[in-house]
Amino acid sequence: xxxxxxxxxxxxxxxxxxxxxxxxxxxxxxxxxxxxxxxxxxxxxxxxxxxxxxxxxxxxxxxxxxxxxxxxxxxxxxxxxxxxxxxxxxxxxxxxxxxxxxxxxxxxxxxxxxxxxxxxxxxxxxxxxxxxxxxxxxxxxxxxxxxxxxxxxxxxxxxxxxxxxxxxxxxxxxxxxxxxxxxxxxxxxxxxxxxxxxxxxxxxxxxxxxxxxxxxxxxxxxxxxxxxxxxxxxxxxxxxxxxxxxxxxxxxxxxxxxxxxxxxxxxxxxxxxxxxxxxxxxxxxxxxxxxxxxxxxxxxxxxxxxxxxxxxxxxxxxxxxxxxxxxxxxxxxxxxxxxxxxxxxxxxxxxxxxxxxxxxxxxxxxxxxxxxxxxxxxxxxxxxxxxxxxxxxxxxxxxxxxxxxxxxxxxxxxxxxxxxxxxxxxxxxxxxxxxxxxxxxxxxxxxxxxxxxxxxxxxxxxxxxxxxxxxxxxxxxxxxxxxxxx
Ligand code: NAD
Numbered sequence: 001x002x003x004x005x006x007x008x009x010x011x012x013x014x015x016x017x018x019x020x021x022x023x024x025x026x027x028x029x030x031x032x033x034x035x036x037x038x039x040x041x042x043x044x045x046x047x048x049x050x051x052x053x054x055x056x057x058x059x060x061x062x063x064x065x066x067x068x069x070x071x072x073x074x075x076x077x078x079x080x081x082x083x084x085x086x087x088x089x090x091x092x093x094x095x096x097x098x099x100x101x102x103x104x105x106x107x108x109x110x111x112x113x114x115x116x117x118x119x120x121x122x123x124x125x126x127x128x129x130x131x132x133x134x135x136x137x138x139x140x141x142x143x144x145x146x147x148x149x150x151x152x153x154x155x156x157x158x159x160x161x162x163x164x165x166x167x168x169x170x171x172x173x174x175x176x177x178x179x180x181x182x183x184x185x186x187x188x189x190x191x192x193x194x195x196x197x198x199x200x201x202x203x204x205x206x207x208x209x210x211x212x213x214x215x216x217x218x219x220x221x222x223x224x225x226x227x228x229x230x231x232x233x234x235x236x237x238x239x240x241x242x243x244x245x246x247x248x249x250x251x252x253x254x255x256x257x258x259x260x261x262x263x264x265x266x267x268x269x270x271x272x273x274x275x276x277x278x279x280x281x282x283x284x285x286x287x288x289x290x291x292x293x294x295x296x297x298x299x300x301x302x303x304x305x306x307x308x309x310x311x312x313x314x315x316x317x318x319x320x321x322x323x324x325x326x327x328x329x330x331x332x333x334x335x336x337x338x339x340x341x342x343x344x345x346x347x348x349x350x351x352x353x354x355x356x357x358x359x360x361x362x363x364x365x366x367x368x369x370x371x372x373x374x375x376x377x378x379x380x381x382x383x384x385x386x387x388x389x390x391x392x393x394x395x396x397x398x399x400x401x402x403x404x405x406x407x408x409x410x411x412x413x414x415x416x417x418x419x420x421x422x423x424x425x426x427x428x429x430x431x432x433x434x435x436x437x438x439x440x441x442x443x444x445x446x447x448x449x450x451x452x453x454x455x456x457x458x459x460x461x462x463x464x465x466x467x468x469x470x471x472x473x474x475x476x477x478x479x480x481x482x483x484x485x486x
Pocket of ligand 1: 156157158159160184185186216217218220221235236237238239240243244258259260261291292338339389390391
């Protein structure tokens with residue numbers, strides 16, 4: 001079977017999902033879906049009309065009246081079934097992600113199967129959404145703290161992990177007893193439709209989960225303005241996050257925002273330098289660097305710098321770039337042309353400021369959206385590459401002399417998502433992890449984004465956490481009930 005054929009039977013039948021019904025184009029406007037490995041459009045995504053959006057909101061509102069009082073055991077059972085269906089369908093879902101998003105098949109498969117763990121974690125934790133009893137001041141009084149679902153949520157999920165990001169928002173909202181309308185990533189839509197089919201087949205009541213597509217700014221404006229929506233959840237860039245936060249803030253709606261980062265990596269003199277370089281070369285090319293928590297600003301101690309660069313460039317420059325469906329591909333294309341243009345512009349700015357490009361640096365001549373692993377050195381800290389999230393395979397590497405200098409430079413940006421430290425000194429690890437302004441610190445390995453651990457940022461990288469025991473916090477309101485027998 002030709003994986004890129006427009007008639008391939010394996011690609012998802014794209015649709016809206018409203019009130020338990022899959023709705024195909026039927027005269028609606030829409031947009032092409034393009035394979036980033038070829039630049040060729042091979043499917044068509046229907047857009048929601050304003051009536052579709054209102055129907056989805058009404059369905060979520062109606063469903064909430066039942067779902068909010070559903071037993072946690074029932075929610076748990078459905079989420080467990082979701083996990084089973086994810087594992088069963090993972091090969092087909094993964095293949096479609098590679099087709100419309102570009103990442104190598106093995107990475108797509110890992111993205112999907114990991115989501116079964118997220119669904120199971122939420123199935124377990126939703127049975128433990130406890131309130132508490134506060135000792136009263138008089139015997140006749142009973143004081144209860146109850147945690148209630150906040151209501152209908154609007155979720156906006158990105159294209160870099162199209163299955164994972166949608167699944168995580170959905171299971172957190174549904175596990176808490178909320179219902180939701182989700183706008184997925186139009187560039188890479190198959191995973192979200194596959195997720196809707198999984199919820200449908202797992203027995204989730206109609207209206208609890210709805211999927212809409214369209215022009216992002218139009219959809220978010222309409223959904224957030226609706227009085228039905230009580231909370232928004234968004235993963236994407238800081239710029240868009242701020243504009244959605246302003247819309248939500250105007251009506252005092254709750255929000256969980258997982259936004260951009262520019263994660264510093266501190267490699268100390270006493271680290272296992274070659275091992276760190278090997279690890280970073282592979283971690284940085286995962287999803288072609290289009291990962292919000294990707295290691296992305298490298299600060300290497302001057303005494304370890306040459307060893308690090310040799311080891312890092314030795315691997316990074318030689319990685320095989322190609323179609324994610326090809327067996328030997330180690331890094332796929334970027335997800336769309338916007339990212340290729342962004343890479344070129346960041347490299348050009350660094351060059352203009354005196355930087356050296358050790359490998360890569362130019363888009364690859366082909367029909368697809370390929371940009372090679374690129375290492376840039378010798379740029380000043382105010383070069384765009386050091387201040388703007390690259391979201392791609394371009395890595396700036398710089399030297400530092402002292403721990404305090406490295407910390408000051410690492411903390412200098414308004415971002416605060418992930419950070420990475422490589423050292424064999426417990427004292428350095430302790431000191432630095434206390435002082436890094438980041439929502440996550442990973443020391444000597446990549447230990448982030450597990451189902452049981454919280455993921456979230458500080459500063460302009462967002463607010464709230466996904467995963468861990470914190471996962472339901474953003475979807476629950478605290479109600480205090482005081483009752484007396486008199
Ligand atoms: P973008 O900022 O235009 O879009 C980012 C995401 O937000 C996309 O999924 C898009 O559909 C959505 N979006 C955009 N405008 C929206 C709106 N008004 N309402 C609702 N959703 C909206 O940029 P892009 O070119 O698609 O991606 C590049 C940048 O996005 C990267 O530099 C990175 O900072 C950020 N990004 C971050 C993540 C993450 O995991 N935090 C994921 C994807 C993209």
